[in-house]
Amino acid sequence: MNYHEQVLTPITTAVLLAAGTGSRLYPLTQNAPKCMTIVNGVSILGRLVTCLKQQGFKKLIIVTGHLQDHLKNYLGTESEDLKIEYVFSPKYKTTNNIYSLWMARELINEPFVLLESDLIFDESLLSEMLSPDRMAVSVMEPWMNGTTVTVSPTSNVKAFFDSKAKKTAEKKYKTVNIYSFSLKSWKAILKRLDQHISAGNVNDYYEVVFANMVDDKTLSFDAVSFDSEPWYEIDTLDDLSKAEKLFTLNGYEDVAIKAAI
Numbered sequence: 001m002n003y004h005e006q007v008l009t010p011i012t013t014a015v016l017l018a019a020g021t022g023s024r025l026y027p028l029t030q031n032a033p034k035c036m037t038i039v040n041g042v043s044i045l046g047r048l049v050t051c052l053k054q055q056g057f058k059k060l061i062i063v064t065g066h067l068q069d070h071l072k073n074y075l076g077t078e079s080e081d082l083k084i085e086y087v088f089s090p091k092y093k094t095t096n097n098i099y100s101l102w103m104a105r106e107l108i109n110e111p112f113v114l115l116e117s118d119l120i121f122d123e124s125l126l127s128e129m130l131s132p133d134r135m136a137v138s139v140m141e142p143w144m145n146g147t148t149v150t151v152s153p154t155s156n157v158k159a160f161f162d163s164k165a166k167k168t169a170e171k172k173y174k175t176v177n178i179y180s181f182s183l184k185s186w187k188a189i190l191k192r193l194d195q196h197i198s199a200g201n202v203n204d205y206y207e208v209v210f211a212n213m214v215d216d217k218t219l220s221f222d223a224v225s226f227d228s229e230p231w232y233e234i235d236t237l238d239d240l241s242k243a244e245k246l247f248t249l250n251g252y253e254d255v256a257i258k259a260a261i
Helices: 044-054 068-075 097-103 123-129 183-198 206-215 237-246 255-260
Strands: 013-018 059-064 082-088 112-116 119-121 134-139 148-151 157-161 173-181 222-225 231-233
Touching: 013 044, 013 097, 044 068, 044 082, 044 119, 044 123, 059 068, 059 097, 068 082, 097 183, 097 206, 119 123, 119 173, 123 134, 123 173, 134 148, 157 206, 173 183, 173 231, 183 206, 231 237
Parallel strands: 013 059, 013 112, 059 082, 134 222
Antiparallel strands: 112 173, 119 231, 134 173, 148 157, 148 173
């Protein structure tokens, strides 16, 4: 968390962006949302829900799009103590994650953790994300691509860089696409999101907003290393194959199987 804030209770709300078509995982995503892709017998979503419950989360907001009924029928409105709410993004085929995040605005009234639906990670890693205004990062590996950041000696995120940025001598870290936010930060972010959506910039990534706000110092993140345990971003069939080599069941149960017992 930011050092000027004192957090008395951990975050217990998560927002999951799961609207996309997952075209690079076709044909697996032809008949199921991307987050229902099976990794060693358990769906990405099933692992995530188990992880959230183990970490004490009480509320999960899911932004849906592609084959949303499959997802809703699979998960329902609760899983033990975890309450689940949905918001449908009708323009999911023609918009990016900035629009998905904006669509969740009316359901977010508390600090929350933001996650993408193609991530698989060791449950223990999430424990450091339960305080607000943090960003999960990882040392760059050959398989990683996309947005990177630089980090200060005090673990504060200094700047964002897209995949086309020129190489610099300063060490860069990959964004894991897991963030936590205080309510104050979210309200400031939402103002910027409103501006982008109003301007028609619905195909941007939400990192564009975060990057601009970090640059003008209206938003700050403490970097949290995800290097101690495995994590993987599953975008392609090759990613899936590699993730299956990294992860086993390790106590995870598919929520649909568990509900049927």
